[in-house]
Amino acid sequence: MADAQCACGALRLTFSEPPQLTALCHCFACQRRTGAPFSANAFYSIDCVEISGPSTEFIRIADSGRKVRMHFCPACGSTVYWKADASPSWIGVAVGSFAYPAFAAPTMSVFEQSKHEWVRLDETIKSFQGLPVG
Template sequence: MATAQCACGALRLMFSEPPQLTALCHCFACQRRTGAPFSANAFYSIDCVEIFGTSTEFIRTGDSGRKVRMHFCPICGSTVYWKADVSPSWIGVAVGSFVEPAFAPPAMSVFEQSKHKWVQLDETIEPFQGLPIGQY
C-alpha cells in the first residue's frame, strides 16, 4: 500500500490501488505551487484513498473557470493533494510526497506552452501544449 505525506508527516494519504495516471504539468499555477519549473502529479481514483490528518484548503479558479481545491498541511505548508471540479472522481497527489524513486514515470507532459526551454524530457513522455481534453 502506497503512502504519501507532507514534510512533517501530519498529513498522510494511503492508497489501495496504483495511480491511474502520472503526468508532468508546466502551467504557471503548478510552477507557483511547487516553486519548480514543473510539477509531477499522480492521479488516483478517489475511492482508493484514505486521508489522515488535517489539511488547509486553498481554492484556485482555473483558466476554464472551474475550481481546483488544493490541500496543504497547516503545520509545514506542503501541498500534498488536490481535487479538481473537472474530474470529481480523481484525486491528484504530488509525486514528491511519496519519496519513492521507483514511482511510476510520467506518461504525459501538459501545458508545454509554458515549459521552460531548458527542460528536456524523455521521448516516451507524450507532449501536449495545453490539456488533453477528453483523453483521460
C-alpha cells in the first residue's frame, strides 16, 4: 500500500488498511482547493492512518453548516488530507498525494450539479447531483 505525502515530503500519511471509498467531487470548494475541475478523494477509517510531519489547518464551513478541516503542508502548501465534522470516523486524502497510478479507481462522482460540461466519466462510476442519500 502506498503512502501519501505533500510535494516536499514533510507531511506524510501511512495506512494499515485500504480505503473504504474512492470518489470524485465536483463541488466548487474542491475545485478551488485543487485548482482542477474536480478532486479525486480516498476515504479511510481514522483508526488506520498514521500522520507524521507538520500541517496547517484551514477550516471551511460546508453547505451543511458543519466544519471541514483541511490540512496542508506549511512548507509547500499541498493539501494532503481533511476531516469533516459530519464524518468524524473518516479521514479524506487527496489521491494525487499518493503519486501512485495503480490507485483504486473511483466508484462514485458527487456534486455533478457543478461538473464541467466537458468532463466525461466511465459509465461504471455512480453519479450523484449532490451527496448520495441513504
